Amino acid sequence: MAATIKDVAKLAGVSTATVSKVMNGSYSISQRTIDHVRRAMDELNYHPNLRARNFARQSTRQVLFLTTLGENAGFSNPHMFEIMSGLEHALGNKGYLLSVKDMTPEQAPEFVRDVFESKMADGMVIHASVISKALDDLVKQKEIPHIVLGQPHFPSHFCWLDIDNKLAGEMAANFLLQHGYQSLAFIGGTDEDKISAHRLAGVLSVLKEYDVIVPKHHLQYGASDCESGFQMTKQLLHNPNLPDVIICANNYIAYGCVSALKEHQMKIPDDMGVLTFDDYPFSRILEPKLTVVNIDVYDMGIQAGKLILNKIKKPNLQIQFYCTLPSITARESTKNRST
Amino acid sequence: MAATIKDVAKLAGVSTATVSKVMNGSYSISQRTIDHVRRAMDELNYHPNLRARNFARQSTRQVLFLTTLGENAGFSNPHMFEIMSGLEHALGNKGYLLSVKDMTPEQAPEFVRDVFESKMADGMVIHASVISKALDDLVKQKEIPHIVLGQPHFPSHFCWLDIDNKLAGEMAANFLLQHGYQSLAFIGGTDEDKISAHRLAGVLSVLKEYDVIVPKHHLQYGASDCESGFQMTKQLLHNPNLPDVIICANNYIAYGCVSALKEHQMKIPDDMGVLTFDDYPFSRILEPKLTVVNIDVYDMGIQAGKLILNKIKKPNLQIQFYCTLPSITARESTKNRST
DNA sequence: CTGAAAGCGCTAACAT
DNA sequence: ATGTTAGCGCTTTCAG
Numbered sequence: 001m002a003a004t005i006k007d008v009a010k011l012a013g014v015s016t017a018t019v020s021k022v023m024n025g026s027y028s029i030s031q032r033t034i035d036h037v038r039r040a041m042d043e044l045n046y047h048p049n050l051r052a053r054n055f056a057r058q059s060t061r062q063v064l065f066l067t068t069l070g071e072n073a074g075f076s077n078p079h080m081f082e083i084m085s086g087l088e089h090a091l092g093n094k095g096y097l098l099s100v101k102d103m104t105p106e107q108a109p110e111f112v113r114d115v116f117e118s119k120m121a122d123g124m125v126i127h128a129s130v131i132s133k134a135l136d137d138l139v140k141q142k143e144i145p146h147i148v149l150g151q152p153h154f155p156s157h158f159c160w161l162d163i164d165n166k167l168a169g170e171m172a173a174n175f176l177l178q179h180g181y182q183s184l185a186f187i188g189g190t191d192e193d194k195i196s197a198h199r200l201a202g203v204l205s206v207l208k209e210y211d212v213i214v215p216k217h218h219l220q221y222g223a224s225d226c227e228s229g230f231q232m233t234k235q236l237l238h239n240p241n242l243p244d245v246i247i248c249a250n251n252y253i254a255y256g257c258v259s260a261l262k263e264h265q266m267k268i269p270d271d272m273g274v275l276t277f278d279d280y281p282f283s284r285i286l287e288p289k290l291t292v293v294n295i296d297v298y299d300m301g302i303q304a305g306k307l308i309l310n311k312i313k314k315p316n317l318q319i320q321f322y323c324t325l326p327s328i329t330a331r332e333s334t335k336n337r338s339t
Numbered sequence: 340m341a342a343t344i345k346d347v348a349k350l351a352g353v354s355t356a357t358v359s360k361v362m363n364g365s366y367s368i369s370q371r372t373i374d375h376v377r378r379a380m381d382e383l384n385y386h387p388n389l390r391a392r393n394f395a396r397q398s399t400r401q402v403l404f405l406t407t408l409g410e411n412a413g414f415s416n417p418h419m420f421e422i423m424s425g426l427e428h429a430l431g432n433k434g435y436l437l438s439v440k441d442m443t444p445e446q447a448p449e450f451v452r453d454v455f456e457s458k459m460a461d462g463m464v465i466h467a468s469v470i471s472k473a474l475d476d477l478v479k480q481k482e483i484p485h486i487v488l489g490q491p492h493f494p495s496h497f498c499w500l501d502i503d504n505k506l507a508g509e510m511a512a513n514f515l516l517q518h519g520y521q522s523l524a525f526i527g528g529t530d531e532d533k534i535s536a537h538r539l540a541g542v543l544s545v546l547k548e549y550d551v552i553v554p555k556h557h558l559q560y561g562a563s564d565c566e567s568g569f570q571m572t573k574q575l576l577h578n579p580n581l582p583d584v585i586i587c588a589n590n591y592i593a594y595g596c597v598s599a600l601k602e603h604q605m606k607i608p609d610d611m612g613v614l615t616f617d618d619y620p621f622s623r624i625l626e627p628k629l630t631v632v633n634i635d636v637y638d639m640g641i642q643a644g645k646l647i648l649n650k651i652k653k654p655n656l657q658i659q660f661y662c663t664l665p666s667i668t669a670r671e672s673t674k675n676r677s678t
Numbered sequence: 679c680t681g682a683a684a685g686c687g688c689t690a691a692c693a694t
Numbered sequence: 695a696t697g698t699t700a701g702c703g704c705t706t707t708c709a710g
Contacts (some may be wrong), residue, residue: 002456004703015681020705028679047456052703055394055686062438069428071637074421075619081420082413088441089408097459099401099438102427117341117386120436226624255624280414281620285565285594298410343687354697359689367695391687394702 003044012040023048059122062097063087063308064115067127067149069102078280079297080127083149086301087125094309096122109134116144123312125149125304131158145311147304151322153194159311161304161321165195165277168293168326169202172247172275175293175328177210180338181245181273185218187232187257188249193224196249199277203247218243222253229256237264245273245334254290255282258333274333277326288332300324342383351379362387398461401436402426402647403454406466406488408441417619418636419466422488425640426464433648435461448473455483462651464488464643470497484650486643490661492533498650500643500660504534504616507632507665508541511586511614514632514667516549519677520584520612524557526571526596527588532563535588538616542586557582561592568595576603584612584673593629594621597672613672616665627671639663 009016014033021029022037040046054060065084074081088098099121103111108130115121126135128150139146140157148160176184186203189196200219207214217239222228229252236246237260246261248254254276258268266272268288275291276283283290303323311317348355353372360368361376379385393399404423413420427437438460442450447469454460465474467489478485479496487499515523525542528535539558546553556578561567568591575585576599585600587593593615597607605611607627614630615622622629642662650656 005705006703016704017681017683017706018679021680024705030679033679045456047453049703050457050459051390051394051397051399052686053705055390055688055702056704056706058390058686060390069424071424072421073424074417074419074636078413078417078420080413081417081423082411084420084439085408085410085412085441088439092441097438097440099436100423100427101436102424102431114386117384118389120389259626287598297413344689345687355688356690356698357696360696363689369695372695388687391702392689394686394704395688395690397689397702 003046007044008037008040008046011044012036058119061095062099062121063091064121064124065098065100066103066108066124066130068129082297083301086298087305090302090305103130105130105132108132109138112144113138116142123308125308128152143315145308145315147308149304159319161300161307161323163295163300163324164322165198166202168277168295169199170206171326171328172293173203173206176245176275179334179336183243184245184247185236185243186247187220187229187253189224190221196224199249215241224250225252226256229253230260233257233260245275248274248276251276251278251280251282258286268333269335279329291331291334292329293326294329295326296324342385346383347376347379347385350383351375400434401438401460402430403460403463404437404439405442405447405463405469407443407468421636422640425637426644429641429644442469444469444471447471448477451483452477455481462647464647467491482654484647484654486647488643498658500639500646500662502634502639502663503661504537505541507616507634508538509545510665510667511632512542512545515584515614518673518675522582523584523586524575524582525586526559526568526592528563529560535563538588554580563589564591565595568592569599572596572599584614587613587615590615590617590619590621594625597625607672608674618668630670630673631668632665633668634665635663
């Protein structure tokens with residue numbers, strides 16, 4: 001049987017209260033006693049029982065990550081796991097443990113309520129894929145410490161965190177203009193693809209600022225996959241009025257775009273520049289390697305961890321965040337044309 | 340303040356023991372009482388305090404997943420997260436919660452010991468990337484319920500679970516021979532890459548069985564990346580004695596292989612067949628789509644979950660497992676030559 | 679600076 | 695079929 005606080009107390013010749021104080025760093029204990037207790041703990045190889053501690057403290061030092069974890073999630077959504085890694089690090093650093101729970105939006109309200117009432121976790125990080133109006137009501141009413149990953153697509157009281165895709169679009173456009181590109185095209189998802197839409201909005205806002213006119217056909221919309229990227233690029237090339245660079249809403253579209261350009265014997269970046277968002281999964285492997293506006297999802301996880309810990313400490317903290325700065329990685333698919 | 344078991348007992352006019360029995364499905368309670376208690380629970384919106392329950396039960400219904408979660412892990416090792424998804428599902432189904440903890444091999448022994456002594460979790464799933472001889476000793480001595488994901492590269496007492504890469508190699512070779520291929524080449528990693536080595540061993544064992552001779556230069560070894568795949572393929576093509584199919588140890592090598600074949604104007608599958616292992620990340624996207632021997636890592640997670648739950652129930656269960664059957668997905672990069 | 683003792687909320691053995 | 699009660703191991707208040 002493992003040693004308990006009583007054993008330590010007995011061996012050290014003090015009370016259990018004193019042992020507890022030593023463990024928790026109370027100031028009112030003499031160095032002498034501290035040493036005694038420490039020695040006793042070592043000797044007995046004492047490890048405090050966390051279950052008892054959690055119970056007594058009424059806190060588990062545990063944060064729950066709620067998300068949809070379908071089969072193939074590891075491959076189709078590595079970003080989520082990257083966020084999770086960051087989250088774990090931020091929590092682990094502060095002695096908190098991260099737990100993961102697969103969930104549908106339908107199950108979420110009941111589960112969240114249960115977790116909260118049963119004190120299973122001190123706080124929750126909720127992926128936007130499982131939120132709902134019902135969850136919003138619950139979370140607000142019970143004042144449940146939480147952070148939502150991803151901007152909710154409906155008005156809500158959630159405290160959330162997201163990537164600034166519009167800013168990413170702005171950075172892309174600014175970068176290209178500064179490098180002497182004058183005619184930008186954008187191929188991306190339809191309006192349902194909010195990420196693509198935000199990136200495009202950022203691009204357009206910069207172009208407008210600089211009074212750059214964008215011909216209608218320089219904006220192509222389609223599905224967010226390779227095939228669609230291929231088709232959209234062909235559409236673009238069909239019109240004699242060519243852009244000098246194509247901005248692809250994501251890596252899959254970029255893959256199709258590069259294929260189409262190659263088929264048309266166009267050299268990248270000499271005949272056409274290519275820029276995309278997100279450094280995954282093709283941008284580093286494609287020939288030529290692509291210039292990207294990258295988003296640091298790992299850092300997003302860290303931020304989420306810090307936020308939820310804050311929320312746990314000060315539950316009345318009321319924030320709605322929008323953050324993580326994108327960064328540009330210039331590679332071979334663009335060049336400096338201004339020189 | 341949330342309702343406790345006492346409140347429920349009082350309202351239902353029974354003892355707390357009875358309420359507890361109702362919750363835990365004891366058979367010796369009359370339907371009448373059950374109904375009363377249930378009603379009282381609903382009325383008070385009672386949720387049992389898990390911290391108290393864990394404490395009383397001396398179990399947390401929680402399994403810890405220990406792994407190295409470096410920055411970029413989500414992108415570089417999606418398989419691990421896919422396993423994790425399967426694991427979560429297997430555990431969640433049985434009412435267990437999965438927690439995740441980043442860890443170095445150096446930290447692992449102390450942490451594992453701590454988890455075990457402190458009863459923080461009922462069992463652990465340990466990724467092979469964090470195991471060590473020290474951990475093996477500890478786990479054996481303390482009889483800690485665990486499953487290691489991945490075959491240890493040293494003699495140990497661990498209970499582990501892995502993909503049968505040798506079998507995957509055998510399946511690849513059998514598949515190709517059955518489809519009329521007669522001269523197989525293999526390009527893969529050096530001996531350090533155990534996965535590649537096992538796959539090759541499987542291939543060779545089948546070829547030996549059928550008395551197929553493999554010319555030395557049909558086996559190429561290099562790094563496990565695209566560039567190396569490219570180079571190894573060029574080496575292969577350099578010799579006039581060409582194989583009719585190239586088996587690539589993994590997707591990255593396959594990517595380089597396909598690039599090299601294209602550069603040499605070789606048509607796939609007409610001039611040369613290509614087969615690879617693992618359906619990620621290029622095999623479904625490359626032109627042509629690749630025939631693969633796939634490994635169901637999600638299922639591996641499920642198996643791991645079932646195993647660890649078994650171990651938790653019956654700690655003296657002594658097994659060393661080797662499992663998850665590979666499966667073949669035939670696509671465009673191979674054809675049937677026997678007709 | 680230290681100790682006694684009262685919980686924390688639930689479970690389970692035992693008694694009825 | 696149901697109730698009594700003794701823990702589970704630690705924290706924390708209050709008294710000394």
